[in-house]
Amino acid sequence: MSTVLRDIFRKHEEGILVEWLDQQFADLGAKRQLLEERGFKEDSRQFLIAFSAAVESGDTVQLQGAAWDKVRALLGEISRARTEKGFSPTETATFVFSLKQPLFNRLRTELPGSPNDLFREIWTASELLDKLGLYTCEIYQKAREEVIVRQQEDMLELSTPVIKLWDGILALPMIGTLDSGRTQTVMESLLQKILDTGADIAIIDITGVPTVDTLVAQHLMKTVTAARLMGAECIISGIRPQIAQTIVHLGVELNQVVTKANLADAFSVALRRRGLGVGRQTPRSA
Amino acid sequence: MDRIPILRMGDFLLVTIQVDMHDQLAMDLQDDLANKISNTGARAVLIDISALEMVDSFIGRMISNIASIGRVLDAKTVVVGMQPAVAITLVELGLSLSGVRTALNVEKGMDLLRAELKEVNLMEADFVDSEARATSASEAN
Amino acid sequence: MLIPRQERLLLQKQIDVSNARQKVRVWSHELHFSIVDQTKLVTAASELARNTLIYGGGGTMLIEELQENGKKGIALTFEDQGPGIPDIELALKDGYTSGGGLGMGLGGAKRLVHQFEIESMIGRGTKIRVLRWQ
Numbered sequence: 001m002s003t004v005l006r007d008i009f010r011k012h013e014e015g016i017l018v019e020w021l022d023q024q025f026a027d028l029g030a031k032r033q034l035l036e037e038r039g040f041k042e043d044s045r046q047f048l049i050a051f052s053a054a055v056e057s058g059d060t061v062q063l064q065g066a067a068w069d070k071v072r073a074l075l076g077e078i079s080r081a082r083t084e085k086g087f088s089p090t091e092t093a094t095f096v097f098s099l100k101q102p103l104f105n106r107l108r109t110e111l112p113g114s115p116n117d118l119f120r121e122i123w124t125a126s127e128l129l130d131k132l133g134l135y136t137c138e139i140y141q142k143a144r145e146e147v148i149v150r151q152q153e154d155m156l157e158l159s160t161p162v163i164k165l166w167d168g169i170l171a172l173p174m175i176g177t178l179d180s181g182r183t184q185t186v187m188e189s190l191l192q193k194i195l196d197t198g199a200d201i202a203i204i205d206i207t208g209v210p211t212v213d214t215l216v217a218q219h220l221m222k223t224v225t226a227a228r229l230m231g232a233e234c235i236i237s238g239i240r241p242q243i244a245q246t247i248v249h250l251g252v253e254l255n256q257v258v259t260k261a262n263l264a265d266a267f268s269v270a271l272r273r274r275g276l277g278v279g280r281q282t283p284r285s286a
Numbered sequence: 287m288d289r290i291p292i293l294r295m296g297d298f299l300l301v302t303i304q305v306d307m308h309d310q311l312a313m314d315l316q317d318d319l320a321n322k323i324s325n326t327g328a329r330a331v332l333i334d335i336s337a338l339e340m341v342d343s344f345i346g347r348m349i350s351n352i353a354s355i356g357r358v359l360d361a362k363t364v365v366v367g368m369q370p371a372v373a374i375t376l377v378e379l380g381l382s383l384s385g386v387r388t389a390l391n392v393e394k395g396m397d398l399l400r401a402e403l404k405e406v407n408l409m410e411a412d413f414v415d416s417e418a419r420a421t422s423a424s425e426a427n
Numbered sequence: 428m429l430i431p432r433q434e435r436l437l438l439q440k441q442i443d444v445s446n447a448r449q450k451v452r453v454w455s456h457e458l459h460f461s462i463v464d465q466t467k468l469v470t471a472a473s474e475l476a477r478n479t480l481i482y483g484g485g486g487t488m489l490i491e492e493l494q495e496n497g498k499k500g501i502a503l504t505f506e507d508q509g510p511g512i513p514d515i516e517l518a519l520k521d522g523y524t525s526g527g528g529l530g531m532g533l534g535g536a537k538r539l540v541h542q543f544e545i546e547s548m549i550g551r552g553t554k555i556r557v558l559r560w561q
């Protein structure tokens with residue numbers, strides 16, 4: 001394994017860092033304002049330290065081992081941070097690619113009379129940086145996906161608000177399909193609301209749930225059980241005739257859970273449970 | 287060896303679990319409660335777990351046991367204050383604690399117990415009345 | 428810059444199970460796991476640590492911090508040189524009991540984590556590794 005790269009870092013680390021910072025700045029053009037001055041210098045310095053340590057380890061082809069893991073970890077963090085700031089994948093990868101120029105310059109000065117060696121070293125360095133640059137793109141991709149997932153979750157939360165109908169009575173109108181991820185979110189917000197409002201009854205309305213299969217029924221039962229553990233009773237309303245048939249057909253155990261055809265009936269039951277009723281305040285007009 | 291204190295308030299026994307319980311501590315609590323219910327003739331037990339950040343299958347089983355033991359010794363048990371994260375996790379574990387009465391907090395738990403005890407007292411009073419009437423009726427003959 | 432860390436805890440006495448729970452709680456809190464995720468991991472650790480102590484005759488728990496694609500996670504590995512589990516599939520079923528009570532809690536613990544790997548050999552011991560991401 002050639003030691004030229006290693007030697008270059010040992011001798012010129014500081015110089016390379018300075019040139020690299022300038023190159024990054026230049027390559028970023030208009031976006032350079034987004035780079036917080038101190039942060040990006042520190043990132044670059046850290047990366048160079050980790051990178052040269054990894055090159056020291058000798059492996060510049062497979063990129064295996066603890067030293068390269070550390071490099072990748074750093075790149076991962078930097079990549080994510082830039083994604084959040086709104087950088088494009090190219091701009092994020094620029095972090096790595098702009099290191100080529102300063103590195104190649106040094107290689108040229110170190111190997112003046114041997115074009116074959118120079119070619120080989122430039123090729124190795126280029127492949128190395130390409131791999132790392134592509135890695136940042138992958139991280140970027142994953143980070144963006146996660147942002148989308150999080151936004152989806154936020155949307156789901158908005159589409160399943162927990163509403164206080166009356167003192168101690170909450171309503172949870174469910175709309176759309178119920179998967180395990182969504183049930184998790186819904187369960188958490190319902191339980192938190194029970195805690196915050198001191199509710200004893202929660203009406204889960206499934207009018208807006210298109211299909212109920214064994215899995216959905218399981219998720220519903222989990223929610224009911226969790227609420228019960230916190231002292232709140234659940235009433236399930238909005239069971240359409242087809243759903244009722246499916247439930248019976250599937251042999252789903254509803255375990256003494258009160259069910260009502262619609263939210264109004266469920267609310268009526270809830271009021272009675274709490275010893276409340278609705279009374280007329282003004283007489284009907286004559 | 288530390289033990290979890292059990293407070294007595296008239297017919298009620300109150301337990302507040304505030305520490306991360308290792309198994310022995312849990313089993314000791316079960317023993318102590320059984321003894322105390324029996325010795326004091328307590329009619330109601332309130333267990334406050336609002337400070338417990340974790341309930342696993344062992345502690346879950348202990349809670350179920352205490353409720354069962356209470357039932358046999360004619361005392362009603364209520365467990366109050368389960369944290370949302372704990373409830374979610376217990377359900378995922380597969381435990382529902384179906385034989386255990388629950389309430390959101392100490393206040394609601396006490397209301398629940400008082401209401402149930404009042405009912406029981408009324409029922410018992412009815413029973414005594416009808417027995418008395420039957421006895422006096424047969425004596426009159 | 429975090430260096431992936433790991434720690435090994437002994438599971439020889441009851442108090443060790445509590446310590447294991449605490450350790451998992453602290454680490455998952457530091458890695459910004461949500462409260463629900465923390466609780467799930469701590470509860471899974473409690474179940475598995477207890478199994479190691481009671482059914483495995485004592486052993487160790489290795490806790491590791493992981494990172495993949497910028498995401499952080501925690502892996503727990505429970506090892507013992509105990510009798511081993513004769514029928515793993517059975518042990519993973521809910522309600523299975525081998526010695527009074529609700530049994531090994533393996534099925535339940537499995538539902539609380541993202542990854543669950545188990546190796547067991549009769550007379551040699553058991554090794555269970557679970558993983559949860561933040």
